[in-house]
Amino acid sequence: MNMLKEEANRCLMCKNPRCKQKCPISTPIPEVIQLFKDDQIEIAGQLLFNNNPLSAICAIVCPHENQCRGNCIRGIKGKPIEFYEIENHISMKFLESVQFNKPNNLLNDRIAIEGSGPAGITIAFILASKDYKVTIFESKEKTGGVLRYGIPEFRLPKDILDKIHEKLIQLGARIRPNTLIGPVLTIDKLFEDGYKAIFLGTGVWxxxxxxxxxxxxxxxxxxxxxxxxxxxxxxxxxxxxxxxxxxxxxxxxxxxxxxxxxxxxxxxxxxxxxxxxxxxx
Incomplete structure (x- = not known):
């Protein structure tokens, strides 16, 4: 923790942060670092999660040397800020502590999400937080897609994916494992059953x-x-x-x-x- 604080204190808090500009999802890095320095870890975690529900994972698997770390001003003449380590700490603390409540008054619109990889999980969080009735159809036994079945355990611990799965359930999302859309359950059948929209996140297998x-x-x-x-x-x-x-x-x-x-x-x-x-x- 002290080492992370020291790292945060090295940040120059740039007015035009290149780290944020080079992040594909524009993570508000200076704001998060300032909140971390002020011991506002819960607020920082919420900020990261709202910007990217998979921030805990991106902090581990993103190519930081080409994005935030590789474009840090500090790195021109010295060692760049290791923001991803701060992000991982904050994001994991948030996932471990936050308790989502299932909405009492769900919207009538029912949404189907085919695939529970990075795209499917992200859209599920976004829609479930907006009170939509979300059902995820996953062809394998567990959620995660390429994150679970394509990245080795030594690079991405699978207990993070289990925690994310738990949070989806808390938000009210329903998950149907071992269910492949097409052979038995068709897209036409989903529309017949009242789904208003279908998100296809089948992955690149x-x-x-x-x-x-x-x-x-x-x-x-x-x-x-x-x-x-x-x-x-x-x-x-x-x-x-x-x-x-x-x-x-x-x-x-x-x-x-x-x-x-x-x-x-x-x-x-x-x-x-x-x-x-x-x-x-």
Whole structure:
């Protein structure tokens, strides 16, 4: 806590904060830091949550070196402000302490959300907080989408997703796991049952193929599929990961942690061109 306060005190409180400008969702970083310095952690947490219900997750998985951290004025001649650590502390405190109340007078409009990944969860929070009747349809057994099934535990602890799931329930959202829209429950059926709108957040689960000979062989696997359940794969003692993005690094690190003795990453360009963040590399 003291170290975070020291970090907050280093902030220059810029009038035109580049950290906020380079954040894809314009997180009010100076305002949050000021509230944190004033010990207004609950208000800071509410501010972060209202701006982004997944702030606790973004504080962990966002490429900060390209966004807030990478554009901090402090970083020009020294060490940039590690705002994401402050954000994570505040956001987790907020999730652990806040108690949402289910609205007493829900609107008549019923909204269906297909998919409980980042987009589905965010829109569910927004609509549920506005008193809409929200039902989330998730094809897998737990909510989270790519956050749960595509990012390894060592990068994103899944208990955060469980806490977010709990908060959705508190707000009155209904969740139907193991329910895929299409084969049995169709979109037409949802409209027949009174849903006024449907949000489609199905995710990007189809892997990017190389379209080269050999991709169908038994010793070739797609990273996005591997990361869903690495325990069911028998990779042997030596593997090669083709690519140098964050997903490739996640696959490589997961394989190493799963007992593969030699893991190599094959990339067509130089180290300086790798798209994965430096922390991942």
């Amino acid at each position: 189809n892997p990017k193929t190389l379209n080269i000979k050999g991709e169908s062989l038994g010793n070739v696997h797609y990273a996005i599929d591997y990361l869903k359940s690495p325990g069911v794969y028998n990779l042997g003692k030596k593997i090669c990961v083709i690519g140098a993005g964050n997903v490739a690094m996640d696959a490589a690190r997961t394989a190493k942690r799963s007992g593969v003795e030699e893991v190599y990453a094959l990339y067509r360009k130089g180290l300086e061109d790798m798209s994965a963040t430096k922390s991942e590399i």
